[in-house]
Amino acid sequence: MPVKKEKKTRSFQLVKGMKDILPDDQKYWQYISQLAETLAVKYGFSRIDIPLVEDTQLFTRSVGQATDIVEKEMYSFIDKGGENISLRPEFTAGIARAYIEHGMINLPQPVKLYSIGPCFRYDKPQSGRYRQFHQLNFETIGDADPVTDAQIILIAYKINEMLNLPVIMQVNSVGCPQCRPDYELVLKDYFKKYRNKLSEVSQKRLLKNPLRILDSKEDLDQTIIEGAPQQVDHLCEECKNHFIKVLEYLDELEVPYALNPTIVRGLDYYTRTTFEVTTVEDAENGDKSRQIALGGGGRYDKLYESLGGRETPVVGFAAGIERLIGQIKEKDLKVPALPQAEIFLAQLGTEARRKALVLFEELYRAGFKVTEAFSKSGIKPQLEMADRLGAKLCLIVGQKEIIDGTVMIRDMDGGIQEVVDYKKIVPELRKRLEKMAVVRVAIEDKTV
């Protein structure tokens, strides 16, 4: 009895963890990338664009075999030629490859590079996390001086500051291959004393990587962690001096930071400085689980060697664009609107339409942002459209205007209309738009 309904043609939906960036959201993206570019230019960073795809081993060797990223989050596949390739989970490794491959060591050092673009991790999507996400990445390559660490942290901070996001930099030092093993022993000894009181995960980590226990979010572990010996107290002379200098520079620059011994980062390549960006609220409420990093980074002085390059000290950081936008939206911060059409060109009747087509081209050449709805014929739908598009002025060309050689200008805010000589239309529009711009600036000045 129930007649099978005609199957509709199958429709498609987003692949898991993917996200469309719709027109309404573009203003955020444009704002952030403009801001990043501005910072990059001012601090002397050049843009580099590297491929989305690299040899899988580049990532396994750099990010670290035993990290989550490599163990379970990589988009790896064999291509038709049998190559094992992966979608980049981050920028650092690819930039290292490019630097080494193109002999950038012969450029004046340090080489400062920035990138912006999509990265991929096969994570389980949740709030603020996608499988395709976008990073903004800065790297200073070839300089071991702590001032470069401070500058990178400063830039990471400034991005948030310019967006009006209150953040605090959580900083730490994980030492170097000389002093870290010593610390790991001390730490292991400490945790062994509490072996039975630790959470299951941490007990496992005790064997594999005791450093990671510090990162634990289990309530059980918290008090034990608080009493744990800190890397900072077990740094070698060089690392200690380096760290102190970094902090001094940050003080000097008035970058708000907090020493946080639990910032160890999930990537293997870090040495010395590590840091993460968190919002002030998250830092204050102390609830570790709610902290979503807006960005993070640090120093990796051994990475380039491990990828076949010469010994090259590097500091860098990445910020998550989706997360920045998430914060902007959550806090309802203002973002400049994308440029809109300023003029709408309406036409009535076949002859007027022909005339309007030509007028549109003239206005285009004169540099105006004009929109139209040439396929519509009534005045009403056209004005409606003009309104919807937020045009400031509407030009109306009809039979009457053609005969008189004029154009009607309608001010969309006040509804006042004036008839202007067709030949004088360009200067007239220019004059009006300028006046409007002046008024707008004046209003903005008052409100600030």
Place this chain on the structure above:
RNA sequence: GUGGCUAUGGUGUAACGGUUAACACAGCGGGUUGUGGUCCCGCUAAUCUGGGUUCAAUUCCCAGUAGCCACCCCA
């Protein structure tokens, strides 16, 4: 990878084990062919997929899938 919650037009919601699945917004068209942001009318459009229970399932059950959230980790 583990766990919790959810699944109805484009969006946000409603409803009932039983005829045409309701409402709002958006979209499109119109309100006698020259005036928008108000109003009025009309149209378009949905029960995630597959099983099961039942005379009957959009509703109850199971599975799958997807989404959200949390863990893990990170951006």
